[in-house]
Amino acid sequence: MASIKDVAAEAGVSVATVSRALNGHPSVSATARTRVLAAVETLGYRPNAVARSLRTDQTRTLGLVISDVMNPYFTELARSVEEEARALGYSVIIGNADERPDLQDHHVTTLLDRRIDGLLVSPTDGGSPRMLDAARAGTPMVFVDRWIPGVDVPVVRSDGRGAVRDLVAHLHGLGHRRLAIIAGPAATTTGRERVDAFREALAAYGLPLPDAYIGQGDFQAGSGRRVTEGFLDLPEPPEVVFAADNLMALGALDALRARGLRVPEDIALAAFDDIPWFVHTDPPVTAIAQPTRDLGRAAVRALVERIAGRTGESVTLPARLVVRRSCGEPPSAPHPPSPSPVRRSTP
Amino acid sequence: MASIKDVAAEAGVSVATVSRALNGHPSVSATARTRVLAAVETLGYRPNAVARSLRTDQTRTLGLVISDVMNPYFTELARSVEEEARALGYSVIIGNADERPDLQDHHVTTLLDRRIDGLLVSPTDGGSPRMLDAARAGTPMVFVDRWIPGVDVPVVRSDGRGAVRDLVAHLHGLGHRRLAIIAGPAATTTGRERVDAFREALAAYGLPLPDAYIGQGDFQAGSGRRVTEGFLDLPEPPEVVFAADNLMALGALDALRARGLRVPEDIALAAFDDIPWFVHTDPPVTAIAQPTRDLGRAAVRALVERIAGRTGESVTLPARLVVRRSCGEPPSAPHPPSPSPVRRSTP
DNA sequence: ATCCTTCGTGTAATCGATTCCACGAGGAGG
DNA sequence: CCTCCTCGTGGAATCGATTACACGAAGGAT
Incomplete structure (x- = not known):
């Protein structure tokens, strides 16, 4: 697979110029730019994301550790997370914990080893030491759906x-x-x-x-x-x-x-x-x-805020009742949620 | 985050020795090994997978590009793929194509850029140039469920x-x-x-x-x-x-x-x-x-074979009929599939 | 006593990118 | 005409690992 050196040789410029041309750096002459682009084309060159990540210390990847993919709720959550992340220029790696703390820990570890830029977690338990350490060490992190009390991490939930x-x-x-x-x-x-x-x-x-x-x-x-x-x-x-x-x-x-x-x-x-x-x-x-889609979107946005060094606020969205027939008498019409009972605070 | 240099300094050895100790290389003295391990422990060191991948030219990651995650069939397929991959020491990155060729192409490109070791695809269409090129260029690849005729890639399907x-x-x-x-x-x-x-x-x-x-x-x-x-x-x-x-x-x-x-x-x-x-x-x-689970397993195994440079055979598993009530008269018993009609070749 | 292995270790090159720094050319201003 | 900027470019360091190669010490064989 062609590397940046091959492109440089083909275009008759240095690797620095190739890098600059490809990254939209201003001070590259028009001629150099076109020659680089031509070389890229003929060689079918694609930058090596691994090398780039090593140098820049960012992978443009988000980790998502989910309690159980086979649960349609989480599947949809994962989908909306990926969608929003893609829109923001990130990839996401999904880890399925299957409601097992050991698996959750495995995925957190693997993702951290891969130096993901941020972590989205829907914790299965109180949190493994590895996860807690990462949170404390400042790894950008956001809890989604479920969270761990007493940990200073934004929560996006309903x-x-x-x-x-x-x-x-x-x-x-x-x-x-x-x-x-x-x-x-x-x-x-x-x-x-x-x-x-x-x-x-x-x-x-x-x-x-x-x-x-x-x-x-x-x-x-x-x-x-x-x-x-x-x-x-x-x-x-x-x-x-x-x-x-x-x-x-x-x-x-x-x-x-x-x-x-x-x-x-x-x-x-x-x-x-x-x-x-x-x-x-x-x-x-x-x-x-x-509001699953909105939860996924909000979670990604909060996480990206954190990655950018900003606060990344917690978000809570309301859920709503959908009446069907499993509790008795079919709903008379596509009616609004039944009138609430007298609201009083917990006794 | 601590690097191998920090560990070397802490243990009073060279980075080469640290690397050898951690990778189970035989010629490391017992004393050196214990000192390295101790340093790893106190520093909470974890090897940087990005750096390792760059050097070794393998990411121990598989890509899975799936037609539609929200389809429970594919969700289960993805799950079994991840399970088998994990057992074999691989991570998997899932790309959801949502039955859209453009999205499929996006994911294939991203995965290739990340230098995944192998690619599992359930193609949404006839295959983008990028995918076809990759196949021709020898990227280890296996089709699951669906495939593209005329491309020399093993197929695991039912x-x-x-x-x-x-x-x-x-x-x-x-x-x-x-x-x-x-x-x-x-x-x-x-x-x-x-x-x-x-x-x-x-x-x-x-x-x-x-x-x-x-x-x-x-x-x-x-x-x-x-x-x-x-x-x-x-x-x-x-x-x-x-x-x-x-x-x-x-x-x-x-x-x-x-x-x-x-x-x-x-x-x-x-x-x-x-x-x-x-x-x-x-x-x-x-x-x-x-047999979704088996398909996922077989696909991963075939892909890993390919990665190892071996053949990686195609696999075809039979599907079976499950009779319930939506076609008429409830099944009399938990009976076997009804006797087949006279089999004759296509007219 | 000398030579040859074997063993453990360190130095340094390498992977493919990004980016700091230096440098030469050319234009503007004095 | 000289000086000073600006611009475009290249050389080389760097990220964090792995690994080829060299080297010194120790032990065995002769």
Whole structure:
């Protein structure tokens, strides 16, 4: 593969001139520039990004460590991150942690070794030493979706509180009183927050959230199935199951079907994270939709700000409720979110 | 960030010794080795992969240019590719072409500039000059899923012919005679092959595949919707719609629902590419499942063979039919694929 | 005692770019 | 006519690793 030296020889100039011509440096004569361009053309020369990175100490690459690519929510997030990054002249390397801290750590290490310019993380756990060190050492970094409390890194995420309140209002209006949740891992912020938001929203109606109605899941379909079976085996099973992500909702649907239960007649189902498939499941699933594209975009922008040495602010975007049929009576019209209940602060 | 020089200074040895100690070179004394290791520890040193790549001329990175990440089939493929690559000590950089030739070309160029060791491509079109040049120039390369005829590159893919025959047998047994297909882009091999396989299978039953029953899609949900609407507007609409991928099947389902049609009572639906969600759609969708994980694995292995300078053989794995309810009468049992019709060569 | 290996180590070249510094030519100003 | 800038250019250092080559010490064989 042709190097800059070959181009210099072909054009009859020095490598310095070639470099300058190719990088739009002002002080290159028109003749030199055209000869360089011609040489580049005939040799099919492409600059070696590795060598350039070594010299300039920047790779124009962003790392994205994601909890689980197979989750459509994260797939879409990854896609929007790549899109925005490309628009800004960056490439992105995606690392899939599969909800495993060891894999997450592996990817963080690999990305850091490659000297990426910045790191976007949706942490699976409290954060490995390697990640925490990198954050402290000043590696430009932004958390997306999930974050680690107590670490000085901007967070780009969506706030589901309002939407969860709307959901509970919807559920309550439909007459449901015994509501259960399949929670995400307690090590993740989203795992905890969604349970808290649910509990608060229930409290506004004087409804309890007994421990038996909090199932411990891990954001994977299998756990949704297991937890749902546990709920059904209770002396008094819930009337509604709210899954804290779409994969666990899929698992719940599996379990319900296996028991021959009808949704929503026998039991209602709702999910956090909306995906195109929820329109076509039997029945269509009521879900809380995050502004995924906007999250990805905002995260990249914040990270690039950080890389440029500026602040890079945290961003919180609201999620919204999408009512379908899995909780009861079909929505009368393409209606706005049901009127919120009386809002009062946590008791 | 600490460099090898800092480590050498800290350990009181030369950089050569540090490098040797870290790379397991035999002729390093035990004392030198322990001092180096200690220095690495106290400095938190990590070798700079960029510098190493420049010197050794290998990045231990694979490029994967995929047609569309949002398609669950490709997401799974990407995942298995990354898994196998990691097991073999490689990282992978994924480029999402979104079925757009220009984006595909962008990613191929970027990856080549980064001097990846090998390239895995599922081409969106006939191949840009850049890609064809790279192939000719000897860049280790392997096609996955789709390929470009006439280019000397191994292909790892799955053969759907048998499964399509099984599908048509199933459909014929159910009494369906007017079968239509939503095809993929003619520029892709999978786009063409699936139509051919379908036509051949129909021919075995003496059934025609009129042009009106071949809708031109682009592997995206929107086109599935449009083509299906076209089918329904025909004077004699088909009894079965077979979508050549899962996204177009989703679009077809949209269109069917919008018209208030029941599946399979009013019209039957089948899809190429199986995904977990098909179990839970209304009704569950009969689909042709590819051995996606195995494809990803085989592709990486073939590519690594090529990188090592060995041949790297093409691999073709069979797909299989998964019968659900979208074509009529629920399967009686978890039964094996229905007995094949008389096999005869194309008329 | 001398010579030849073997072993451990260091010096320096190298990969392909970018960029500081120096230098010569040519034009403007005195 | 001389001096001083400006402009375009080239030489060479540099980024952080790997590795060919040289070299001195130690040990074995004769």
